[in-house]
Structure formats: C-alpha cells, structure tokens
Amino acid sequence: MTISAARLEMKGISKSFPGVRALHQVDFEVRGGEIHALLGANGAGKSTLMKVLSGAYRPDEGSILIDGAALSIGGPLDAIRSGIQCVYQEVDTALVPRLTVAENIMLDRLTAGRGWIDWSNLQQEASRVLTDIGLTGLDVRQQAGELSIAQKQLVLIGRALAQKAKFIIFDEPTAPLSGEEAEQLFRIMNRLKADGVGCIFISHRLGEVFRISDRVTVMRDGQRISTKTAASTDAQAVVEEMLGKPFEEEFPKAEVAIGEPLLEARGLTSGTKVRGVDLTVRRGEIVGVVGLVGAGKTELSRLLFGADPLDAGELRLHGRGLKLRAP
Structure with a gap:
C-alpha cells in the first residue's frame, strides 16, 4: 500500500479547562512519510494536543489543515474521515473483544448499515491489510479478546489502514510491550513511513525516539518549545528543554549515609x-x-x-x- 504523502498542520492551537491553560498557541506539523516524535514531561500538553487533533477535544483557538485545506473536526469521526487515527496504549478500550480480528479491522464496514455482509470477502480484506504491514501469522477469525497486547496494537494499526489513514498517532505504544514486540512495532512504523503515512510518536523512552524518529518536537507547560531534526539534537538537550533546566538541577541527588x-x-x-x-x-x-x-x-x-x-x-x-x- 502506498498513499500520496500529505502534510498536516496545527496552527495556534489553544485549549483551556476551568483554572488550567492546557495549550497556548501551539504550532505542530507532521509530513507524510516521516516519524515525528512529540515529547514533554507529564502535563506538558502532548495528550491534550493529540486529543484536539483526534477530535476528542475542540480547541478554543487555532486551526488544523491538511495540504493547506482547513479541517472541521467536531469529533473523532470527523478526524477519522480526514485520515487521522490514533493507536492508544490502552488497546482494550478500542477493540470489541468478542468480535474477530477481521471484524475489528473492518469495523466501519459492519456499522455502515449496508445490509448483507460478505464474511469471506471481509476476512480476505482484513488479511490483505495485515499482509500490507508485514503481518501474516495472525488468524483473522480469532476473537480479539484472545490476543496479546502487541497483537491488539497491530489490529488497531490494521483498522487505521483499512480506514485510509494518512496520519497515525502512536501514544506511548511501547510502554506495555516486550523488547521483541517493540522491535516488530518499529518495523511496521518504518513500513508505514515508506508508504507515505505520517506517524506521530509519543514516548518517554528517548533511546527509542532517537532511533526511529526523523524530527522531534518538545513541549513544556502547554507550549511548543522546539522542533528539530533528530540528527541535530540529543537526549540531554531534549531533557533540558522538557524541564527548562538541566536534569541535575531539577532532580539533584541527595547524598545520605546508607544504613542497616x-x-x-x-x-x-x-x-x-x-x-x-x-x-x-x-x-x-x-x-x-x-x-x-x-x-x-x-x-x-x-x-x-x-x-x-x-x-x-x-x-x-x-x-x-x-x-x-x-x-
């Protein structure tokens, strides 16, 4: 599968909640065919920004554009129709456990209200989607509730591709995975990148970030601090931008006597x-x-x-x- 690489822009995004300014005039861009890491300490505004992008929140100010055309995202369905999908860490909330892998991947087909469903064709299409991301060992007739966390993530990625995703948000995807499972996910992300999909990668594991990402955006206190190529920065510089000071100043190690x-x-x-x-x-x-x-x-x-x-x-x-x- 190869799609035409697109460009997504978020301009001047602001969002406040009672007593809290979560985002202030944030600009963010991701291009088709790149992996763009979005970094920041807890509370920096990463999740809020992505919830605006995926339609869970409406911004107070700002605009979202794909290839220069403004989008009207009033909810998650609008985001999906615009080609924006999210693979969350909490995969169980996004899948229907009693439905099969094929049914979860082709879920929009089941809910479209088109009458009769060709189950054989649906399974074949789900298998093709999984093959497109290099996954051939998963039985599409198996119930989703029986899968491992890593397999559930792959089903969500398959669903995103079945729904013509141009941009996929990966929110802490490796947190519940083993090293081998994370490697498989990275291979798939690189394959998506090669096919022109834009990947937004949220992670606290900086080693992974610099290994797989093309660009890195750092947020702090609801604002974008910097956007750089991964090759032009390093983990120490990113941590200082995330904290606003060197790590040693933010968390000085207390020297105490070790006792009994x-x-x-x-x-x-x-x-x-x-x-x-x-x-x-x-x-x-x-x-x-x-x-x-x-x-x-x-x-x-x-x-x-x-x-x-x-x-x-x-x-x-x-x-x-x-x-x-x-x-």
Whole structure:
C-alpha cells in the first residue's frame, strides 16, 4: 500500500479547562512519510494536543489543515474521515473483544448499515491489510479478546489502514510491550513511513525516539518549545528543554549515609514468574527493580506487599521474620 504523502498542520492551537491553560498557541506539523516524535514531561500538553487533533477535544483557538485545506473536526469521526487515527496504549478500550480480528479491522464496514455482509470477502480484506504491514501469522477469525497486547496494537494499526489513514498517532505504544514486540512495532512504523503515512510518536523512552524518529518536537507547560531534526539534537538537550533546566538541577541527588538493612527478601518464589529472588533494602537508599514486560516485576512487588502468597522464601523487617497474609 502506498498513499500520496500529505502534510498536516496545527496552527495556534489553544485549549483551556476551568483554572488550567492546557495549550497556548501551539504550532505542530507532521509530513507524510516521516516519524515525528512529540515529547514533554507529564502535563506538558502532548495528550491534550493529540486529543484536539483526534477530535476528542475542540480547541478554543487555532486551526488544523491538511495540504493547506482547513479541517472541521467536531469529533473523532470527523478526524477519522480526514485520515487521522490514533493507536492508544490502552488497546482494550478500542477493540470489541468478542468480535474477530477481521471484524475489528473492518469495523466501519459492519456499522455502515449496508445490509448483507460478505464474511469471506471481509476476512480476505482484513488479511490483505495485515499482509500490507508485514503481518501474516495472525488468524483473522480469532476473537480479539484472545490476543496479546502487541497483537491488539497491530489490529488497531490494521483498522487505521483499512480506514485510509494518512496520519497515525502512536501514544506511548511501547510502554506495555516486550523488547521483541517493540522491535516488530518499529518495523511496521518504518513500513508505514515508506508508504507515505505520517506517524506521530509519543514516548518517554528517548533511546527509542532517537532511533526511529526523523524530527522531534518538545513541549513544556502547554507550549511548543522546539522542533528539530533528530540528527541535530540529543537526549540531554531534549531533557533540558522538557524541564527548562538541566536534569541535575531539577532532580539533584541527595547524598545520605546508607544504613542497616530494613527489608530483606530471601528466596522469594511464587508460581513461574518469581523464582528464588533475593532483595535487600537499606535505610536511606532507593532500590530500583527493572526488567522487560513479563519479567516478574509486578509479581515481586505483590509478594513484598503481601498481596499474593509465597510458595517459598522469607521476608524480614528490621531483622525479624515477617508474616504477611494475602487478602
């Protein structure tokens, strides 16, 4: 699939809520055939700007244009008809779990009220859409509710293409994905780029941003701070623009003495996710627990909190054995 590359512009977008100015005279542009990262700290206005673009909010001021022609976006359906789609992090809210993959991809066909539906043709078209983005291993007859998060994202991308999307907003798409799943998503985004689709990529993972993006726009306090090519800036400069000061000034590390162990975990085991984990947290320190999606971080946290029972292992608090009762 190749579409004619278009140019989308948001000019002078302002939006206020009671007591809060969320956006102030924001300009933003994305071209067909590029991946444009939209960055900012929490509360910078990224999501509000994209909700204006996708029709969830109406701006107080400003205009949205594609190839110089002004759009009238009064709601999400207007945005979709204009070729603007969004793939949200919360994929479950955008899919109908009891419908098949094919039915979710071709959902507009089901709701168009055209009478009889050729189910065989609908499945073939859904398969073709998935093939266009390089995905051939997904059974279009499978119920969407049975899919993994990564597969659900791909179904949403397929739906966007079936509905002739010219621009797709990817809102924190890699947050729930494993490394391998994220790689698959990036391959698809690059394929969309090659086909002339404009991709807006919202992420807090700057390594991913600089790996895949062509341009980077930074927002802070509801305003656009800068737009640069990814090759002309770096992560440190972006962080300073996001915060308005160097990271070290915004979050200076407190130097404190590290004391005795407060919490000790020895051999924590539960099911297949947590197997023989040891952990010590000392007075005055911050201990980070990291890992890919599915590595067991959440399950370990629930064991430490007592939300789930232990199969084996022990917890000690201030050197004394700790017995937690799972609710």
